[in-house]
Amino acid sequence: MxxxxxxxxxxxxxxxxxxxxxxxxxxxxxxxxxxxxxxxxxxxxxxxxxxxxxxxxxxxxxxxxxxxxxxxxxxxxxxxxxxxxxxxxxxxxxxxxxxxxxxxxxxxxxxxxxxxxxxxxxxxxxxxxxxxxxxxxxxxxxxxxxxxxxxxxxxxxxxxxxxxxxxxxxxxxxxxxxxxxxxxxxxxxxxxxxxxxxxxxESQDRTGGSVDATGAALLSLVLLVITGGLSFVRLNEDAAWPWAVTAAGLLLLVPFVRYELRQEDPLVDFRVLRSSSMWPVQLTAGLFGISVLGAQGPLSTFARTDPEVYGYGLGLTTSEVSIVIGAYVVSMLIGASQFSRVSRLTTPRHTLIGAATLTGVGYLLLVPFHDTLGQMLACIAVAGLGSGALVAALPAAAAAAAPVGRTAVATGLTNTTKVLGGSFASATFAIALASGAPLLADGTLGTAGSLSGYLTVWVVCGTAALLAALALLVVPKLAFSDPSVPEEPRT
The missing domain is CATH 1.20.1250.20 (MFS general substrate transporter like domains)
Known part of the structure; x- marks a missing residue:
């Protein structure tokens, strides 16, 4: 049997x-x-x-x-x-x-x-x-x-x-x-x-109701103001007003959340987000967005920076940079393809925690180890394994934690929070790299980002991933797992 x-x-x-x-x-x-x-x-x-x-x-x-x-x-x-x-x-x-x-x-x-x-x-x-x-x-x-x-x-x-x-x-x-x-x-x-x-x-499980048009309009306004403000931060690094626009967007979250909580069929069901299985997943997606969307540009530009001119960087050509980016993407592919196997050996919760930890460790290792191509490849390979697993695991975890009829909203929200995390990171990293920009031998300002800025990028990415791992510790031990099916007695 x-x-x-x-x-x-x-x-x-x-x-x-x-x-x-x-x-x-x-x-x-x-x-x-x-x-x-x-x-x-x-x-x-x-x-x-x-x-x-x-x-x-x-x-x-x-x-x-x-x-x-x-x-x-x-x-x-x-x-x-x-x-x-x-x-x-x-x-x-x-x-x-x-x-x-x-x-x-x-x-x-x-x-x-x-x-x-x-x-x-x-x-x-x-x-x-x-x-x-x-x-x-x-x-x-x-x-x-x-x-x-x-x-x-x-x-x-x-x-x-x-x-x-x-x-x-x-x-x-x-x-x-x-x-x-x-x-x-x-x-x-x-x-x-x-x-x-x-x-x-076509899918079969659908619930009745209608699109929360007012909620969609409010969400659009909130996200438009926040991401618009962050985009202006990147383009106006010395101005204070883009940060004020971003802060206004964050404040708009308050009336949006209050409105959604009053709706029977909200666009974003914050009651579902309150569950101990769901909110750590969405928080992890936001923190993960910092590295997966915000760190790729700095990794590429650091690899192109000429160490003979600036004293740091790898001095790679355009084609050689593809080795770095390729190593990162290949390690992500391996992490994505193996996360379900690791989940079977442990639990989905432990796999998520391990993936977030790998991502954090990989970026933090870049702080002391960034002087050679071999060091950089090793560090981003570690980060890529964890990142690939998270890319695959987060939507599946959100789907497993969502009630019937809410799976697409829950999985889609992981993308929204990831985008917001990446937008915040892009603006912050642009300012960090511009601060303390190095001077050339002739006293003119160089075009490369500052070393302190790159170190800040890696510390922020690593710390955010480790904070995600800590948040996942509060998830119930058997969350996202299939219920065990008792074996039928042999006759």
Missing amino acids: ARTETARRTGRIAGIGGGLVGYLVFVEFTSGVLQGYYVPLLTDIARYLDVNDADVNWLEAAQLMLSAIAVPVLAKLGDLYGHRRVLLWSAVVVALSTVVLAFAQSFALFLVAWALQGMYVVWLPLQVALIWDRSRRTPGAAGQTRRATGLIVAALQAGAIAGALAGGQIGQSLADSFWIVLMAPLVLVVGVCVIVALRVP
Whole structure:
């Protein structure tokens, strides 16, 4: 009997993995390609649009703001009207915006299209919700969701690597036809639309209700003011008013929370967030965003800094920097693909704590060990293992902790809090790196960030990750785990 039950479980997992998850792997691989493809092309994009390199910062700011606003709204729509439906229409928006990117002749239009293309950030929470809906009626649902999420996040990281390599090669080969370079990812995005439309089944568990339009408007205002203020901080480092704008956005959280608590069907259910299994996950996502979204730029620029001129840095070329970034992404891929296996050997809670600890230790090790390429590769490999596990584990943990009909909102909220953490980090790190900027031998101000600023970045990233590990200690021991199924007595 026990063997029969094990066989049934294996069959169910194989069915989910070989069907739904197999298609979603392609969806998330495409998301990764989009995230990596344009990174080596940013300078070329600035020249193509005839703007300064500094203006490229607006692209990142626009995508962060839109994703912070769109994810909770679209996730809620998925819970109400179907996760596959919202996934399909968001993919259509990404496809159309990719076409506009290729033919946009003004920076303003390109900026709007770039922001809309960032709607792919909602794909992961919607996919986790689809997987959870497919598996939740079977024994071992949480374990199946963890394994499937680890698989699609590994596809995301693989896509990011492939996208970065493809972007550099295609951009160089077709530099004279740059519109083709910009449109190249469209092939994959159209493939996503076709696969979701024809092969991905719709979720079944949906609750009644309607979209909390007032809550969505309030949330949009809060996030727009906060992320807008932080974007202005990066562009106006010596001014105080951007910080005042950011503080005003944080104060707007008070009426938003009060309003949501009075609603029967809120956009963000803060009652769910109060649970001991949920709030540490969301706090971890916010603290994790500091390193996963805020530290990549400083890592790259430190590696490019010439030690013969400034006395620190690695002095790597553009192609050599790809080794550093590649090592980080590959270690993230390994962490994402192995977290479910480690969870089975321990518990999901212990895996989350261990992943956050690895991330913190990796960044803190950079403080004393940053003088050689080997030291830096070793440190970011440690941080990448933990980061990859967290990228995969956080949405699955939020889905397991959420009540029926709230999975997409809960998993989407991990992305929103991660974006906010990354936005705060980007602004803080920009100021830290500009403070105490080094002087060159001729007495002029150098263009490199200060060593004290880089040390601050690594200390903040490491400390934030360790604080996340401490927060996860209060999670119940068996949170996010499947209930044990007693073995039937042999006859």
